[in-house]
Amino acid sequence: xATPCATQYLSAQDAADIVRRLGLVDCLRGMAASIEADFRxxxxxxxxxxxAHHSAEGVIELMPISDGRAYSFKYVNGHPRNTRLGLPxxxxxxxxxxxxxxxxxxxxxxxxxxxxxxxxxSAVAARALARPDxxxxxxxxxxxxxxxxxxxxxxxxxxxxxxLFDVDPQATAKLQRNLAADAPGLxxxxxxxxxxxxxxxxxxxxxxxxxxxxxxxxxxxxxxGLHLNAVGGDCPGKTELAADVLHAASVFVEYxxxxxxxxxxxxxxxxFPVTELWRVLRGEAPGRRHAQELTVFDSVGxxxxxxxxxxxxxxxxxxxxMRRTLALIPELDxxxxxxxxxxxxxxxxxxxxxxxxxxxxTPQAA
Ligand SMILES: NC(=O)c1ccc[n+]([C@@H]2O[C@H](COP(=O)([O-])OP(=O)(O)OC[C@H]3O[C@@H](n4cnc5c(N)ncnc54)[C@H](O)[C@@H]3O)[C@@H](O)[C@H]2O)c1
Numbered sequence: 404x405a406t407p408c409a410t411q412y413l414s415a416q417d418a419a420d421i422v423r424r425l426g427l428v429d430c431l432r433g434m435a436a437s438i439e440a441d442f443r444x445x446x447x448x449x450x451x452x453x454x455a456h457h458s459a460e461g462v463i464e465l466m467p468i469s470d471g472r473a474y475s476f477k478y479v480n481g482h483p484r485n486t487r488l489g490l491p492x493x494x495x496x497x498x499x500x501x502x503x504x505x506x507x508x509x510x511x512x513x514x515x516x517x518x519x520x521x522x523x524x525s526a527v528a529a530r531a532l533a534r535p536d537x538x539x540x541x542x543x544x545x546x547x548x549x550x551x552x553x554x555x556x557x558x559x560x561x562x563x564x565x566x567l568f569d570v571d572p573q574a575t576a577k578l579q580r581n582l583a584a585d586a587p588g589l590x591x592x593x594x595x596x597x598x599x600x601x602x603x604x605x606x607x608x609x610x611x612x613x614x615x616x617x618x619x620x621x622x623x624x625x626x627x628g629l630h631l632n633a634v635g636g637d638c639p640g641k642t643e644l645a646a647d648v649l650h651a652a653s654v655f656v657e658y659x660x661x662x663x664x665x666x667x668x669x670x671x672x673x674x675f676p677v678t679e680l681w682r683v684l685r686g687e688a689p690g691r692r693h694a695q696e697l698t699v700f701d702s703v704g705x706x707x708x709x710x711x712x713x714x715x716x717x718x719x720x721x722x723x724x725m726r727r728t729l730a731l732i733p734e735l736d737x738x739x740x741x742x743x744x745x746x747x748x749x750x751x752x753x754x755x756x757x758x759x760x761x762x763x764x765t766p767q768a769a
Pocket of ligand 1: 517
C-alpha cells in the first residue's frame, strides 16, 4: 500500500481568501505573534544567510531554515524595474517540509504573504525599539509593500497619522485610495519631498525599490528620538540610508551575517556594532535606551519570518477547512520501484510470490 504524501497547496488566491475571511488586521496580529514567538526561540533554529544570484536587473534568492522538526525555504526575487513590465518587484513562493521524512507538507504562494510578514516583522521590531508614544509615521516608498506597512503600524503600534512620499505620485495616490477605503481612522497626508514627509514624524519607514546606493535619508534630516524602519535596502549595492545615519544610530538587525552583506550596514566596517533583534526580544540585549536615541531596524528579510508565516498560513487554511492538495510526490506501492511510474504496460513485472515482501532488502553477499 502506498503511503500517502499529498502536499497542501495555497495559491495566491487562496492566501488572499484567507486574509479576507480572517481579516487583514487579525492576520497581521497573528503573524506578528508567530514571528515574535519564533524570534524568542532563536537558538532552536539552524540558521544560514540566504543564497543570492545577482544580475544587472535584480536578484533571485533562496532562504532555508529549520527548527529540527519543520524545514522551510522561500524562493524570492527583487527586480526594481519589473513594475515597468507590468510585473511586481517582489514575487515569492515557498515550501514547508517535515524534517523527519522530508515530505513537503505545504507549497504556498509567498508574494502576498511576504508583504504581510515583512510588515508584521517591522511592527515587532518597532514595538521593541520605537518610543511608545509614537503616533506619526513618514512612509517613503508607496509601492506594493506600503499598505501592509501602513496598516501594521496603525493597528499594532498605534500610529494615527501617516505622511507619504514617493518619487512616483501615482504610487502615493494609489496608497491614499487604498487606505481611505481600508483605514478610515488613519490621517493620511501626501508630501512633495522626503523632508516634508519627515516633519513631525516619530517613525520613518523607508520601503523604496531602486537597485542603487540611494540616500533616501541623511543624518541632518533626522530629529532626535526617531525610529527608522529601513526595509528597502536589502541587497548588495541597494541601500537607502546615508552612512552618517548609521553612525548616529543604534542599529538592530535580523541575522548579522546576512545583514552585513545585504543591509544598509553593508556600507560600514565589519566591526560596526549591530544588535540582533531576537536578543532584544529575549531580554538579552537592550533595545531603545532613552527617548532621544535614534534607532534603526536595518531589515532585509530573514528566513525565520517566512517559516513563521508559512506555518501561520497553513494553520489558518486548516482552520478554514481549505484542504486543496497537490500530488507533488509520487505515491508508490513499492518505494524502491520508482520505475513503476514509467514502466510500459507490456513489460509489467510478474507479481511477486505471496511470501516475498515487496520491500524486502536484497540479501548482501557475506
Ligand atoms: N526587508 C524585507 O524583508 C523586504 C521585504 C519585501 C520587500 N523589500 C524591499 O522593499 C522595497 C519595496 O518593495 P515593493 O514591493 O513595495 O516595491 P515596489 O516597486 O512596488 O515599490 C517601490 C516604490 O519605491 C519608490 N521609490 C524608488 N526610489 C525612491 C526614492 N528614492 N524615494 C521615494 N520613493 C522611491 C518607487 O517609485 C515605488 O513606488 C524593495 O526594495 C524590496 O526589495 C524588503
